[in-house]
Amino acid sequence: MAIKSCLVIGGSGRGGGMIKMLKEQFNSRMEIVGVVDVKQDVLEHQGKALGLGKNSLFTDFNEACAAVKADFCAIATPPQFHSPATVAAVENGMPVICEKPIADTLEAAKTMMEAVKKAALPCAIIQNYRYAANKQELVRIREEERLGRLQHIVGRYACDYRRYESWGKSWRHDMDFALLFEGSVHHFDMMRFLSGGDCETLMGLGWNPEWSSFKHHSSGFYLMRMDNGIHTCYEGNSSAAGISNCWHKEYYRAEFEAGSVEIAGGNQMTIHRVGQETEVYEAPAISRTGHEYLFDEFLNWLDGRTPSATRIEDNIKSFAMVIAAMETTLDGQPKQIADYLAG
Numbered sequence: 432m433a434i435k436s437c438l439v440i441g442g443s444g445r446g447g448g449m450i451k452m453l454k455e456q457f458n459s460r461m462e463i464v465g466v467v468d469v470k471q472d473v474l475e476h477q478g479k480a481l482g483l484g485k486n487s488l489f490t491d492f493n494e495a496c497a498a499v500k501a502d503f504c505a506i507a508t509p510p511q512f513h514s515p516a517t518v519a520a521v522e523n524g525m526p527v528i529c530e531k532p533i534a535d536t537l538e539a540a541k542t543m544m545e546a547v548k549k550a551a552l553p554c555a556i557i558q559n560y561r562y563a564a565n566k567q568e569l570v571r572i573r574e575e576e577r578l579g580r581l582q583h584i585v586g587r588y589a590c591d592y593r594r595y596e597s598w599g600k601s602w603r604h605d606m607d608f609a610l611l612f613e614g615s616v617h618h619f620d621m622m623r624f625l626s627g628g629d630c631e632t633l634m635g636l637g638w639n640p641e642w643s644s645f646k647h648h649s650s651g652f653y654l655m656r657m658d659n660g661i662h663t664c665y666e667g668n669s670s671a672a673g674i675s676n677c678w679h680k681e682y683y684r685a686e687f688e689a690g691s692v693e694i695a696g697g698n699q700m701t702i703h704r705v706g707q708e709t710e711v712y713e714a715p716a717i718s719r720t721g722h723e724y725l726f727d728e729f730l731n732w733l734d735g736r737t738p739s740a741t742r743i744e745d746n747i748k749s750f751a752m753v754i755a756a757m758e759t760t761l762d763g764q765p766k767q768i769a770d771y772l773a774g
């Protein structure tokens with residue numbers, strides 16, 4: 432296959448990590464031909480790292496998309512720019528792989544999805560946590576009914592972000608509903624992945640501890656009923672001072688007919704059965720994890736193979752859960768996810 436060209440929008444933070452990973456892991460399949468960032472120092476740094484001249488470095492994604500007709504575009508800006516950057520990319524003929532969350536509002540997410548549909552181009556959303564050995568093994572346990580049927584899943588995410596700017600740059604501490612848009616979107620997506628169902632009803636509570644480093648709600652409890660009858664329950668805490676279950680170490684407990692499965696950090700699977708010794712084993716390794724899996728899957732899609740599992744048309748079901756969680760936090764009423772996906 433010919434080497435694919437890529438325009439990257441957002442060149443530091445996650446975008447910086449993505450550029451490094453793409454250079455190291457996908458050198459033989461793709462090359463970065465342009466970078467967009469509003470910060471000049473980021474452009475200078477990436478220009479040097481990638482050997483790109485001034486004509487390939489941009490501060491405006493609209494201008495960049497019109498000038499660089501790459502084979503695809505990778506987006507890693509803060510959420511409010513995902514939708515306009517994707518619209519600019521697809522209108523200029525470029526498929527998109529974009530960081531989560533899809534957008535900052537439901538309207539922006541729908542605008543983005545409509546533009547993708549109209550252009551009839553691939554658009555994948557990055558949900559890297561699905562591609563970890565322990566999550567894949569838990570899905571196999573459910574699918575193969577090794578412990579019978581699944582009843583419910585409890586999930587816990589807890590990071591010690593009590594210091595300002597300990598969770599990346601300041602915008603994440605200053606925005607509304609940082610837990611939901613920046614954190615829980617991964618965990619709600621994981622509840623769909625692990626349960627094998629889409630969320631039907633969501634209700635819950637959110638708050639901001641007085642001592643948090645956030646300006647708005649940063650902790651919460653949410654309950655979900657999935658459309659296959661499985662129930663899920665989620666605790667999110669951005670001011671964890673004791674037991675932490677931060678990124679890659681989130682705790683999930685799945686309650687099956689014949690036992691409970693626990694996973695957290697590492698790839699250890701722990702299975703409890705009443706009256707029996709606890710079974711502990713390592714989940715079988717997977718050949719690609721996280722972002723690497725997603726880019727491999729996306730490049731294969733561009734080559735005519737299977738569409739990404741987290742393509743926008745599917746991942747909007749995880750994003751709708753964020754919007755529902757935001758609204759139930761504000762009005763205390765249970766939300767039907769179908770209401771958000773309609774229209």
Ligand SMILES: NC(=O)c1ccc[n+]([C@@H]2O[C@H](COP(=O)([O-])OP(=O)(O)OC[C@H]3O[C@@H](n4cnc5c(N)ncnc54)[C@H](O)[C@@H]3O)[C@@H](O)[C@H]2O)c1
Binds near residue numbers: 490509
């Ligand atoms: N999947 C993951 O594990 C993961 C981890 C961290 C962040 N993220 C996601 O990645 C995205 C970026 O987060 P981050 O932590 O890297 O943020 P960041 O602020 O550290 O980096 C964003 C970059 O985008 C640039 N930028 C801002 N506005 C821009 C615009 N209009 N056009 C072009 N560039 C612009 C900034 O200058 C900065 O270099 C968010 O959507 C976030 O949720 C995902």
